[in-house]
Structures are given as structure tokens and as C-alpha cells.
Amino acid sequence: MNYETVIGLEIHAELATNTKIFCGCTTAFGDKENTHCCPVCLGLPGALPVLNKKVIEYAVKAGLATNCQINGFSKLDRKNYFYPDLPKAYQISQYDQPLCEEGYLDIKGDFGSKRIGITRIHIEEDAGKLLHEAEDGSTLVDYNRGGVPLIEIVSEPDLRSAEEARLYAEKIKAILEYTEVSDCRMQEGSLRFDVNLSVRPEGNSVLGTRTEMKNLNSFRALVNAIEDESKRQIEVLESGGEVVQETRKWDDVTGKNTSLRSKEEAHDYRYFPEPDLVPVVLEEEYIERIRKELPELPDKRAKRYVEEWGLPEYDAGVITASRPMAVFFEECVKSYGGDPKTVSNWVMGELMRLFNEKGAGAEDIPFPAVYMADLLKLVDDGTVSGSAAKRVFTEMFETGEQPKKLVERLGLLQISDEEALTGIIKRVMEKNPQSVEDYRAGTKKALGFLVGQTMKETKGKANPALVNNILKKLL
Amino acid sequence: MYHYMTVSELAQRIKKREVSAEETTRSFIERIEELDEKVGAYITVEKDRALKTARDIDKKLKQGCELSPLAGIPMALKDNICTENIRTTCASKTLEDFVPPYSADVYERLEKAGCITLGKTNMDEFAMGSSTESSAFKVTRNPWDDSSIPGDSSGGSAAAVAAGMAAFALGTDTGGSIRQPAALCGVVGMKPTYGRVSRYGVVAYASSLDQVGPITRDVKDCALVLNHICGHDRRDSTSMVVAAPDFQAGLEEGIRGMRIGIPSEYFGKGIEQGVRDRVTEAIGVLEDLGAECEEVSLPHTIYALSAYYIISSAEASSNMARYDGIRYGYRAKDYSDLLDMYIKTRSEGFGAEVKRRIMLGTYALSSGNYDAYYKKAQKVRTLIKADFDSVFEDYDLIVCPTSSLVVIRSGEKTNDPLQKILPNVNTVPANIAGLPALSVPCGFLGNLPVGMQFIGKPFAESTLLRAAYAYQQNTGFHKMHPQV
Numbered sequence: 001m002n003y004e005t006v007i008g009l010e011i012h013a014e015l016a017t018n019t020k021i022f023c024g025c026t027t028a029f030g031d032k033e034n035t036h037c038c039p040v041c042l043g044l045p046g047a048l049p050v051l052n053k054k055v056i057e058y059a060v061k062a063g064l065a066t067n068c069q070i071n072g073f074s075k076l077d078r079k080n081y082f083y084p085d086l087p088k089a090y091q092i093s094q095y096d097q098p099l100c101e102e103g104y105l106d107i108k109g110d111f112g113s114k115r116i117g118i119t120r121i122h123i124e125e126d127a128g129k130l131l132h133e134a135e136d137g138s139t140l141v142d143y144n145r146g147g148v149p150l151i152e153i154v155s156e157p158d159l160r161s162a163e164e165a166r167l168y169a170e171k172i173k174a175i176l177e178y179t180e181v182s183d184c185r186m187q188e189g190s191l192r193f194d195v196n197l198s199v200r201p202e203g204n205s206v207l208g209t210r211t212e213m214k215n216l217n218s219f220r221a222l223v224n225a226i227e228d229e230s231k232r233q234i235e236v237l238e239s240g241g242e243v244v245q246e247t248r249k250w251d252d253v254t255g256k257n258t259s260l261r262s263k264e265e266a267h268d269y270r271y272f273p274e275p276d277l278v279p280v281v282l283e284e285e286y287i288e289r290i291r292k293e294l295p296e297l298p299d300k301r302a303k304r305y306v307e308e309w310g311l312p313e314y315d316a317g318v319i320t321a322s323r324p325m326a327v328f329f330e331e332c333v334k335s336y337g338g339d340p341k342t343v344s345n346w347v348m349g350e351l352m353r354l355f356n357e358k359g360a361g362a363e364d365i366p367f368p369a370v371y372m373a374d375l376l377k378l379v380d381d382g383t384v385s386g387s388a389a390k391r392v393f394t395e396m397f398e399t400g401e402q403p404k405k406l407v408e409r410l411g412l413l414q415i416s417d418e419e420a421l422t423g424i425i426k427r428v429m430e431k432n433p434q435s436v437e438d439y440r441a442g443t444k445k446a447l448g449f450l451v452g453q454t455m456k457e458t459k460g461k462a463n464p465a466l467v468n469n470i471l472k473k474l475l
Numbered sequence: 476m477y478h479y480m481t482v483s484e485l486a487q488r489i490k491k492r493e494v495s496a497e498e499t500t501r502s503f504i505e506r507i508e509e510l511d512e513k514v515g516a517y518i519t520v521e522k523d524r525a526l527k528t529a530r531d532i533d534k535k536l537k538q539g540c541e542l543s544p545l546a547g548i549p550m551a552l553k554d555n556i557c558t559e560n561i562r563t564t565c566a567s568k569t570l571e572d573f574v575p576p577y578s579a580d581v582y583e584r585l586e587k588a589g590c591i592t593l594g595k596t597n598m599d600e601f602a603m604g605s606s607t608e609s610s611a612f613k614v615t616r617n618p619w620d621d622s623s624i625p626g627d628s629s630g631g632s633a634a635a636v637a638a639g640m641a642a643f644a645l646g647t648d649t650g651g652s653i654r655q656p657a658a659l660c661g662v663v664g665m666k667p668t669y670g671r672v673s674r675y676g677v678v679a680y681a682s683s684l685d686q687v688g689p690i691t692r693d694v695k696d697c698a699l700v701l702n703h704i705c706g707h708d709r710r711d712s713t714s715m716v717v718a719a720p721d722f723q724a725g726l727e728e729g730i731r732g733m734r735i736g737i738p739s740e741y742f743g744k745g746i747e748q749g750v751r752d753r754v755t756e757a758i759g760v761l762e763d764l765g766a767e768c769e770e771v772s773l774p775h776t777i778y779a780l781s782a783y784y785i786i787s788s789a790e791a792s793s794n795m796a797r798y799d800g801i802r803y804g805y806r807a808k809d810y811s812d813l814l815d816m817y818i819k820t821r822s823e824g825f826g827a828e829v830k831r832r833i834m835l836g837t838y839a840l841s842s843g844n845y846d847a848y849y850k851k852a853q854k855v856r857t858l859i860k861a862d863f864d865s866v867f868e869d870y871d872l873i874v875c876p877t878s879s880l881v882v883i884r885s886g887e888k889t890n891d892p893l894q895k896i897l898p899n900v901n902t903v904p905a906n907i908a909g910l911p912a913l914s915v916p917c918g919f920l921g922n923l924p925v926g927m928q929f930i931g932k933p934f935a936e937s938t939l940l941r942a943a944y945a946y947q948q949n950t951g952f953h954k955m956h957p958q959v
Contacts (some may be wrong), residue, residue, distance in 0.1 A: 046713065275683035277712050
């Protein structure tokens, strides 16, 4: 039997505000434990929360960028549960009246284009972090992250595969980056995914029993966890069993997910309106002002690349999927002044190859976009050959040096001196009389071999067009 | 000799330097040392700190600094008001050794005004209780009769003022916890409008009902202290941005033509006959002074106590959750794992009344019960507010008994928690509706004082104070003191 996987994603994104959601402590990451804390975010007796207005602004921005309806009236609620990383033993979140509702995003893939519904976006506070590193085996808590603002973006169960989930999550990431709502630093945990997943026989309209996997913090983990859990559920059904509603834990190291707690053990969060805060009331003008401030979003930008710059749709999609990439690309195009397609070819070829090799992204590029433009200009004016330029580019990604300096340091200046080249080519022809004869007898591909030998002789520095011309003349 | 002076009288003398702040403070400290073993009003007495602060005030006075009218006045604070570097216990084992690293807004304001903090007063544990007997540390006696309770839950603050062990005190009022003990101890107590005084740094019992307020000897002092504790505080989102008038300014304008509603529901079953009599006599005084008193109806009053019990317990169950032994406060000694630590810490740290309310509130908020309890109680809340709104369309304020009972013996009825909060039947509605309310002494039943309550429109504290002041100008009950 064929099965269909049904997936809904809850994405938590830390907002890029300077201060926490309910107090003035900094949200900076990576400092000494428990140094960004105050009576409010430590939940000391008598301390009260005050809502950071920037949080509302950022959440509304995210909502508008994902086609949500912004609620003029929303409120905050307490979600009650005990855990050492939660200082008040309740999380201030939003329950039945979130800030944003009923949005959607379109994703594109081999399956074509698909619209994914967004149920809601709400604001809430992050918890602290447990540290299990103490030598005596005890657990310590760092509350620096406690009270950092989050938005939770809840999708409809519209996703049908790990691939769709990844595309959707990447799109959310791109939008949050474009709007500068979140810096989406995944290695710092500022973007995390919870997966709700069930399977059902293809053609069946009733949803199967779902499980939840929490806190996946990379796209790879997201894809692997979905594939693993989908496979597991199908196996359970195939062997005549039943999927149990539960929360499961994904382990990146073992590549397996295991049961964490059952439905019976699930918390009753006893949500109720937070009496320490007043409801959030937003005027229409406020919402419209934020709508006007929205930057150009990935879809629109990709469309512009295709329509104005003639980029293939696929390339435009890849480049705009990450804001830093798109910004880099546009700066490069501007500085280069030539055909944007030349730039996109380099990005899609050489840059992506390096990203894959290094596991890097656009934010890791160690040189400014203008360097890449300079390199392309050096190719255009014949200073370096295309193949030499690729070597320069690779080196530039290592050292961040200027391309001109690299060309000199690596001795890759292209030989465009006709006299010098003629001498070298004559030598090459002497060494390869058979090929010379073949060409003259009509085997045209022998020319390619002789060009190649000349390039080899010059360590790739010869101007290939010039070599071609001289060879043809001599032959 | 200064013990029974009003804040206004003391302030005059200190200002004229007829007496120093240090002498005043020392005299109150001596009084505490002499009497508090019997009364049990204080949990913590800050003798050295108080005397040092008093000397600083005296120095400033000598230098001719212009100081606030409260400079050098010795006060007591309920022990759920955070005081930086002074232990703040909430009368709970859970916070027995808790020294807050920060101060409540009200404390900051009074410190800035130059008040001398004598100490922190006893209360029901986390302000939950109806007799100040649920304190983990001690029982507070009513200074008028040591076999009687001082009322809930700011009993220590009211007893301290009544026994001359503080010139004034601050209490907190969630369902009557300022007005109730003020009535039973024969002093003035006010719960301001919700949002008038900042709750920042005041340990929460039920966040949507809690409000800080003054306990004083007379109405003029009440206005004076209110002047110094109210005002917008951006650290409390429920603190309202409203103009704070000088509450002493209009005190003497009288009440001629003032329209006063007398709600029949507040005089009905459950109200002790003697209380009814004293308050009726007091209403006669108000009429003599020119007020127009008419019977009105607040028909949903009978549901107020139930709604209060559900809402306050629900919020309390969540507010008490942070006392888990992880970051501060009491932690059990031996435990096997995290859950065991939570259970032992909270079982050992909290007393019976707090546990009861946590359980009740948890139940009321649980899935399946939420609509039947919490949501319904919120609907009742809306109805009670609407009752008041409609009466206040025609009347300036409402007058009724404060505590329905006066003779409540220590240790009485401790096994029937619901019976215990019945005396609060008349105080709870003002909390539910967020309205300002004030209790003044209006006579005696035997040797015990009886309190009369004024309830006003939101932010109409001035009206309440004016009416209560007029009453006190024509009666002498507030000038009577217990023989401790």
C-alpha cells in the first residue's frame, strides 16, 4: 500500500530585538551565564512583565510578510508548567487570540508550486538553558536566554514530504531574514522546528494519529527526522500496529527518534489570560504603516531577476532564498556592470560549489561583493583566463584577498602577447606532429587537443581565444 | 507619647524640630519591644537601619533641607512588599530567608519621601487567609482584645497601627485584606482603584485583584500617604496613566448634597446585627451632614464571594508556581530527582491554606473545568461591574458595613475554609470591580471596633476621602485607642 505523509510545522524564531520581551535585559548571545538577568526575567517574587513594543512590531511584520490577517485585539496568556529553565513556572504566550492568523506561503519545487497555509503567528518568551556539564553530575541553569522574544509560526498540515517541509522552512527563514525580524542563526538556536506528523493510506481523507518531534535546529535534522518518523509510522501500520499519539525526541547523532512522553503524560497547561499585562490593541494605521515598511520579499525579488535580468527561474529562486545571498548578488551585479547572468552563473556554479564543500552560506563569504565583480572584470578584459579565475575565486574564499593581488601572487596573469604565444605554440606543434597531421587531414577535434596542450604548457595562463586564432593560422 | 499621634501631627513636630526623627523612631522601637511579644504584629524589626535612617533625616533637617511631609515618619510594611536588603518573607517558610535584591515601587516612593521603615509586618501566608493566622511564623492578636483576630490578611499592619507601634502602615488588599483588618482593629484602611498604585515589587497573590494601600489612624493621614504611594509606574503594565490629585486638598469641602447609595444586599443575611446597627447610626451622621442617602440594589452581590474565590485561587495557583526551590527560597533537603524535589519543596514550604488555594485554582483552570469555573467567574465579574456602573450613574458613592462580623475569636472555624471568608462578603466586590474602597471606624460592639465601608467610582478616591473625613470630623471613634 502507498502512504501519504501529512506534516504540520511549528517554527520558533527568536526576534532580533535588542532587549528581551518583558524587561530591559540584552538579548545578546554567547556571554557568561546568568549575566543578562534581572528580577523580571528571573521571575523574582513581585516582579512584573512589561511588553516590549518592538516585539509587536516584528511579529506584525512577520505576519504581513506571510499574508496573515493581523488581529486588532489580541492578548497574552499564561502557559503553566514546571521546568527548571522556566523561572515563573509559566511561559507568557498567546493562546486563543494570537497576533496574526490565516496566512499562507507558496513553495516551489519539482512538484510545481504549492500553497501552504499558516494557521497563526503568536509571540511568547523563550526559556533558559539547562547545562549538564557540571563535574558532580548536577544540572545548572543559564537564564540569559530566558525572556528572549520568540514568534511561533504554526502551519496548517499542508506539507506532504520532507522536501516540502524543508522548502517551506527555508522560505520562512528567508522571509524572516528579509524583514530583519530574526537573524535566524540556526547554530545559536534562533530558529527551531517542531514537527507534527502522521501518515495515512493514499486516498484516505481522514488524518492518522500524529506524533510530535520538538526542537529540531537544522534543515538536515528536519529532513532526516521527518523521513525517519514517516518510515517508522508506516512500518507500525504495515505490521498491523497503531501509531500512538506522543511526543518524540530526535537525536542528530544516532539519526533516530525515540519516544519522549505519551499523550497521557502530556501537560495540561491550564492557559488563562495573563493578568499582569493588558491586551494588545493595534490601530489600522499602525498595521498599514508597518505594511508600507516591508522590504521586497523573496518571491517578488526572484520575479524581478527573471523579468529584468533574464535569470533562469531556478537560479533566481536559489539566489533569493537567502537574504544575505541576494544582497551579495545584487551588490556584485551593480559593481560588475555587465550581464547579471554572468554573475548568477558564477554564483550558481563556483560559489555554490564552495558553499557545499565548506558547509558555508552567504553570511560566511569572507570578501565583499565588489571583489567578485572585480574578478569577473579581470576575466572580461583578458587579464586572467576563466580557469585561472576559478582558482583565484577558490583562494579568495580562503583568504578574502583582493583578486588582483591574488592573480599576481599566484602568477596567473593571462598571456595575451601574440609573439610569446606563437613561440610556445610552435613548440607544442613540434612535440605533437601526429595531431598537427590529423588536423590537416580533417580531424578538427585535434585542434582542441593542441589548445589544451598549450594551456598546459602555460599553466592555464594563455588567453584561450588567442591560442585558438594563432593555432588555426599556423596550421 | 508619640504612639497615637497622627502622621500629620508627628510631621508638624518633626518639621518644627520639636522632636527629632531619631527620638520618634526610638520611641516606636521601644513600644514594639515592649508590646509586640503580646500583639505579634511584626515578623522583622529593623531597629538599627531605622535609627540610622532617622539620623540621616535629622541631619538633613538641621541643614535646612526642604523635606516631604512624610520625612522622619516611622512606618511598617506588610511583609509581601519587596524591600531591598530587608528580608521579605510573605509569612511563608518558602521565603523565610528571602532578601530581595530590589524594592517595590511603593517602598521606593516612601523611602524617597524620608519614611523610616520600622519593620515588616505579619500577614496570612502569601496574603491567603482570613485571620492572619495562616502565617508560618506567628499569630497576630487584635490589640483591642487578644482573644480576637486582627482580620485578614494585613493583620500585622493594622494591629501595628492600632497598637501605636507604627505611625502608619502599608497593606495589600485582594479581597478586603486592608479594609477588613482596619475595621477589626479600629483604624482607617483604603484599597485604591486597581491601577492607582503600582504593584511592582509587591509579591502577587491574585494579580488582577491585588492593590497596595495605606492603613492609618485617620482619613487625613490616609490621603497624605496615598499622595505619596500613587502614580503611574511603567514597570507595572496595569498601573494606569491618570492624574494623581492632591488627595488632601478637597477634604474639607463637606458632603452636602452628596448622593450616597445604601445597597440592601450588604445589610442582609450574614451581617451581624450589631454591625448593621452601628453602620446605620453612622449613615444617620452622614445624612445629618447633608448627604442624600438612598437604598440601592447591587443584585449580583451574592455571587461575588464565589467568583472571588475562583479567580483569586486560579491566579494564585499560577503565581505560586515559581516557588519551586530552583532559584531562591526554600528547597527540601533530601530528594531523589527533579519531581521529588518539586513535591517535597512545595509540600514542606507552603502551609495548608496556600496549598488549598493552589489545588482549587489548579482545578478551576484545568481543561474540562475552565469553562465551568474560571470563565463563569469572569462572567460574574462583568455582571458585578455592571451593577456598580449602574448605581454610580445616580450616586457618588456607596456606604455599607466593612466586615460582616466583628467578634471572630482566634482559632475559630479553622476547619471550615469557606465560612472563614464570609466576613469578606462586603469587601470582595470592590476588588472584583477594581473600585476604590475605604473603611473607617464607626463605633464598637462590646470592646471591638466596627468598620464602615465607602466604595467609590474608579479613581474617585477624593470623593471617598472627603466623605470619610466629614464623618470623622463629627465623630470620635478614630481617636479611641486600645489598652494593650
